Amino acid sequence: MEKVIFGDNQFFGVNHMSEEKARSQAMRFQDTAEIIKVIDVAYEEGIRAFMCTTHDRIAEVCDHVRAHPEKYPDFEFYPCMPYAHKYANAVTEYGMVDALRRFLPEGNAAGAMLKGGMAIATGDVKAVAELLIDAEMKMFAGCKTPVIFLQNVITDLLLGIGYKEAFRIFHDHVKAKYNAEPGFITMNMPMLLDVLDELGIKNPIVCANINKIGFRTSGGLEVYEEAIRTRPFQPIAMSILASGALAPREAIEYVAGLKNVDAVVFGASSRGNIRQTKQLLDELL
Amino acid sequence: MIKVALIGLGKMGISHLSIINAHPGVDLVAVCDPVGLLVEGITKHTGIASYTDYKQLLAKEPLDAVFVATPSKFHGEIVKAALDKGLHVFCEKPFCLDLAEGEALAKQAEDAGLVNQIGYHYRFVGAFQEVKRLVDAGAIGEVHHVRAEAYGPVVLRPKGSTWRSKRQEGGGCLYDYASHGIDLLNFIVGAPSSVGGTVLNRLFSADVDDEVYSTLHYPNGMSGQVAANWSDESFRKMSMKIIIWGKAGRIQADRQEVQIYLRDPAKAKALGLNLGWNVKYTTELTEEVWFYLRGEEYSAQIDHFVKAIETGGQTVSPFRSGVATDAVAAMMIADAAGAPQPSRQAAAPARPGGLSSILPWGKKA
Numbered sequence: 345m346e347k348v349i350f351g352d353n354q355f356f357g358v359n360h361m362s363e364e365k366a367r368s369q370a371m372r373f374q375d376t377a378e379i380i381k382v383i384d385v386a387y388e389e390g391i392r393a394f395m396c397t398t399h400d401r402i403a404e405v406c407d408h409v410r411a412h413p414e415k416y417p418d419f420e421f422y423p424c425m426p427y428a429h430k431y432a433n434a435v436t437e438y439g440m441v442d443a444l445r446r447f448l449p450e451g452n453a454a455g456a457m458l459k460g461g462m463a464i465a466t467g468d469v470k471a472v473a474e475l476l477i478d479a480e481m482k483m484f485a486g487c488k489t490p491v492i493f494l495q496n497v498i499t500d501l502l503l504g505i506g507y508k509e510a511f512r513i514f515h516d517h518v519k520a521k522y523n524a525e526p527g528f529i530t531m532n533m534p535m536l537l538d539v540l541d542e543l544g545i546k547n548p549i550v551c552a553n554i555n556k557i558g559f560r561t562s563g564g565l566e567v568y569e570e571a572i573r574t575r576p577f578q579p580i581a582m583s584i585l586a587s588g589a590l591a592p593r594e595a596i597e598y599v600a601g602l603k604n605v606d607a608v609v610f611g612a613s614s615r616g617n618i619r620q621t622k623q624l625l626d627e628l629l
Numbered sequence: 630m631i632k633v634a635l636i637g638l639g640k641m642g643i644s645h646l647s648i649i650n651a652h653p654g655v656d657l658v659a660v661c662d663p664v665g666l667l668v669e670g671i672t673k674h675t676g677i678a679s680y681t682d683y684k685q686l687l688a689k690e691p692l693d694a695v696f697v698a699t700p701s702k703f704h705g706e707i708v709k710a711a712l713d714k715g716l717h718v719f720c721e722k723p724f725c726l727d728l729a730e731g732e733a734l735a736k737q738a739e740d741a742g743l744v745n746q747i748g749y750h751y752r753f754v755g756a757f758q759e760v761k762r763l764v765d766a767g768a769i770g771e772v773h774h775v776r777a778e779a780y781g782p783v784v785l786r787p788k789g790s791t792w793r794s795k796r797q798e799g800g801g802c803l804y805d806y807a808s809h810g811i812d813l814l815n816f817i818v819g820a821p822s823s824v825g826g827t828v829l830n831r832l833f834s835a836d837v838d839d840e841v842y843s844t845l846h847y848p849n850g851m852s853g854q855v856a857a858n859w860s861d862e863s864f865r866k867m868s869m870k871i872i873i874w875g876k877a878g879r880i881q882a883d884r885q886e887v888q889i890y891l892r893d894p895a896k897a898k899a900l901g902l903n904l905g906w907n908v909k910y911t912t913e914l915t916e917e918v919w920f921y922l923r924g925e926e927y928s929a930q931i932d933h934f935v936k937a938i939e940t941g942g943q944t945v946s947p948f949r950s951g952v953a954t955d956a957v958a959a960m961m962i963a964d965a966a967g968a969p970q971p972s973r974q975a976a977a978p979a980r981p982g983g984l985s986s987i988l989p990w991g992k993k994a
Contacts, residue, residue, distance in 0.1 A: 357865050361910055363883050370865070429866055435640050439791040469670065500922045504647025506675040531921035535651070559912050562921045589912040 345491055345525065345549065345578065346393035348625050349422060350386045350618075351611035355379045356399055360587035369613065376404040385615045387419065389622045395422040395551075395609050397495065403483035410486050420488045424529060425480040428497040447476060473513050474521075481522065491549060492518045496529040503536055512543050525549055527580070532562045534571045547576055554581035554605060556590055556598040572602050580607040592624055600628035630656040631938055632692050636683045636707055637699035638662035638671075641721055641748070645698055648928050650677070651920040654935050661686045683707055692716055694744070694938060700792040701799025705730040712737050717744040719934045722812070723804045723958065724951030726797075731955055735948035744937045746930070746944040747951030749812040751869055753926035753933065755914030756882045760873065761817045763889065768896055769875030775818055775845070775853040777810030781867035783859035787833045794834055801837030803829060803958055806867065807857035812954040813871055814845070814853055816945075820953045821845035821853060827964035832860045843961045855961075884924070885911045 353359070357370030373379050383394060383405065396402045402423075409416050434443035481489070494514050502510045511528065518526040527549035530536045540548045554572070558565030560583060572579055581602075584595045599605055608625055612618045633655055635646055642662070650657045659678040662668050668679030680686040687695075687710055694717035697707050705725045711718045712734065724747050725731030738745040751757055764772060783805070784794070792798040793805060814821075823846045832839035839860040845853035859867075872881045877893040889907040891897040897904045918928035930946070937944050 360885060361912070362885055363868060363870075366865075432640065432866075438788075439639075469674075497923060500920075501643070501647045504651040504920060504922060505643075505671070506650055506677075507671075509674060532651075535920070557912065558917065560917075560921060560925075562917065563919055564917055586912055587910070589910065 345580075345607055346391075346420065347607050347629060348391050348622055349393040349395045349580065349607060349609040350383070350391045351582070351609045352394070352396040352399075352402070354611040354613050355382075356397065356401070360583075361589075372613070376401055376408075379405060380408050382613055382618075386618050386622075387416065389615075389619050390626075391618075391622060392418045393420045393422055393491075395424060395493070397427045398423055398425045398480040398483065399427045406483050406487050420490055421484055422491045422493060422527070423481065423484055423489055424493040424495045425477065426495060426498065428495060444472070447479060469510070470513050473510065474517050477514065477517055478521070489522060489524055491525045491527050492522060493527040493529050493549075493551065496531055499528050499530045499536065500532055503530065503532060503539060508539050508543060511540060511545065515543075515545055527551060529582075531560055533579075534563055534567050534575075537571055537575050537577060540577075541575075547578060549578045549580065551580035551582055551609060553583040553586075554579065554599055554602070555584050555586040556595060557586050559583060559586035559589065569602065572604050578607070579605050580609055581605050582609045584608055584610060592621055596621070596624045596628050600625075605629075630654065631694060631935060632656050632658050632690075633694045633696060634659040634661065634686055634690055634692055635696045635698065636661045636686065637697060637703075637721070638664070638667055639698065639700070642698035644922060644927060645696055645931070646671075647922055648920060648931050649696060650675075652931060652935060653919065654939070658692065659686050659690045684710065687711065687714055687716075694718065694934075697721060698748075701726055701804065702792070702797065705734065708734050709737070712741065712743060715741065715743065717934075717938050718948075719746045719748065719931070720948070720951070721748040722951065722954070723799055723808050724948060724955050726799050726955075728952065728956055728959055731948065731952040735952050738948055742941075744934065744942075744944060745948040746934045746937070747946050747948060747954075748930065749809065749816075749946045749951070749954070750924075750926040750930050751809050751813050752816050752946050753929040754884055755916065755925070756884055756887045756909070756911060757813055757817070757871065759887050759909060759914050760871065760880050760882045763880055763887075763900070764817055764873055764875075766896075766900060768878060768889065768891060768900055768902070769873065769880055770877030770893060770896070772818055772873055772875045773851055774874040775814050775851070776872045777814050777853075777855050778870045779806040779810045779857040779859075779867065780861040781806065781859055781864045782862045783867075784833050784839055785860055785862050787835070794837055796837045801829075801834070802839050802857050802859040803837075803841045803961060806859045807841040807843075807855055807961075808954055808958055809869060810855045810857055810871070811957045812946075812950070813869070814855070815950060815953055815957070817871070817873065818851065818853075819847070821957060821960075822848045824957065824960045824964050827961045829961065829965040841961070843964065845957070887914065 354369050355373045357366040359366035409419055515526040518524050529551040533552035553560040561568045581599045584599050610621050660668055661680040661683045663681050665681050671677055672679040695711045697720040701723050704720055708718050708720050793800040825844045827843040829838035830840045840858040843855050870883045878891040881888045887909045894904050915925050918925045920928050
């Protein structure tokens with residue numbers, strides 16, 4: 345796994361500090377060419393991994409990377425699935441079961457059966473889940489996807505409900521079908537580690553908020569630090585700047601000072617910020 | 630451990646299921662939903678008991694409290710059954726489509742000393758709590774105008790077949806989005822006495838409103854506006870903003886930040902703020918929760934309910950305030966339908982002379 349991973353929140357109007365900033369970013373990046381320009385800057389600065397939600401627009405980035413193999417010889421996508429708002433809005437509009445049907449793929453026999461309600465009716469969660477994963481992965485066909493993540497809203501929803509086997513289904517399918525490492529994004533890292541441990545999933549990749557002020561570290565910063573110190577897993581630190589509450593050097597010094605944290609995902613839109621963050625990570629991590 | 634059940638496993642119900650089940654002080658013993666497959670799946674994969682009939686659930690399971698997250702039209706009946714059994718009740722918003730029913734349930738819960746709460750989760754957002762704190766502390770002096778705006782991408786085309794698209798079942802932008810804005814304003818400055826100029830307009834829906842605009846009139850002459858539109862694709866998800874104008878300043882807030890402009894040097898000093906602009910961010914206003922899903926406020930409201938049961942306290946979003954919010958929604962429906970508004974007609978011409986001229990509007994209810 346890469347140490348420095350480029351994130352995509354900034355491209356899709358996600359900003360935990362300011363809705364105005366989020367909107368101006370959404371405007372700037374409404375043309376996918378603008379997203380690709382920033383990805384190119386990150387690539388030029390030596391970043392090789394792009395961690396991205398399975399947003400429709402990412403499909404265009406995939407098309408671009410596929411069309412220019414000479415330009416991106418080492419480019420890796422780390423897909424994060426699903427893009428949850430897509431499902432949540434559909435559930436509001438169509439109800440739970442019909443929304444699910446709408447997202448199952450067309451044009452293959454199993455999909456057609458599922459659409460007819462077979463797997464839903466028999467409660468075959470594994471079959472449905474695998475089809476949904478495949479539907480989300482379709483856009484990455486022909487691209488490198490060495491790590492595939494379950495997005496935090498879904499990870500944490502399942503974690504709270506206590507539907508533990510779902511993690512096993514995701515884990516096994518990602519390994520078997522995509523020959524990739526499964527990763528889990530969570531806002532509840534210590535709780536998730538307990539469950540993955542119980543399932544026998546060894547040394548999992550877990551991406552969680554890790555920052556000096558403990559922003560969105562459920563249960564508190566001390567519990568997180570303890571887990572990082574003592575549990576066998578591969579943490580990826582996200583939200584290291586705590587949505588801008590911390591200065592870059594201070595933020596990265598903190599993360600680098602935690603033994604066992606060897607990977608960081610960050611988002612930025614300007615060459616200056618990308619270069620500064622990458623250099624600090626190279627220097628300190 | 631408090632023994633609880635959850636009735637209704639739609640979008641909010643599933644989210645509650647996760648948060649309640651993760652709460653260390655709660656034993657979630659049963660869930661109920663008419664979709665048998667869903668509840669059976671939950672029992673199969675989690676061991677939580679499942680029912681398709683809430684009456685059976687209430688009859689069979691020994692409980693301390695229930696969470697009701699069904700479509701709104703069932704709230705009254707189920708909440709009544711739970712209160713009759715002496716259970717504490719958390720009910721999703723809007724509370725009751727029938728105001729008299731909501732009023733009776735609020736009274737029943739209060740008389741029996743049962744903890745009661747409505748799921749207006751914005752009351753638990755750090756930024757909005759900060760607005761209330763500042764307004765209560767008199768930071769911006771006498772408040773003369775308030776505004777709540779809610780926009781988001783729920784209904785973007787003429788389709789939809791869930792209860793949210795049916796007026797009689799509590800669907801529509803008024804109940805779904807605008808009610809949050811109404812409730813937040815009620816929380817911060819109290820309830821209006823009347824409304825005027827209400828527009829409940831359809832854009833894509835056949836049976837319910839997709840956009841809501843209304844003017845609020847308060848007993849003290851203060852005015853307000855609510856604007857909500859759930860057919861606005863330019864927002865990634867629901868966005869709620871409030872603005873409060875006072876004679877000594879202005880406060881604007883959304884989930885992420887609070888922007889405060891203060892004119893009174895003494896007040897600013899007393900509150901440890903700057904004269905002029907101040908900005909506070911969610912990172913400093915939000916308390917960590919034990920479990921996070923979608924936003925701290927969803928967890929915080931459930932923890933608040935549990936703590937109120939443990940300590941016998943009141944909640945900050947009781948049935949009583951849910952009824953007050955429903956009452957404003959009902960006034961808007963009547964107003965939009967052209968119900969008689971004599972004092973509004975009388976006051977319709979321009980209103981020179983500042984606040985005092987608004988008073989007749991405020992008296993009409």
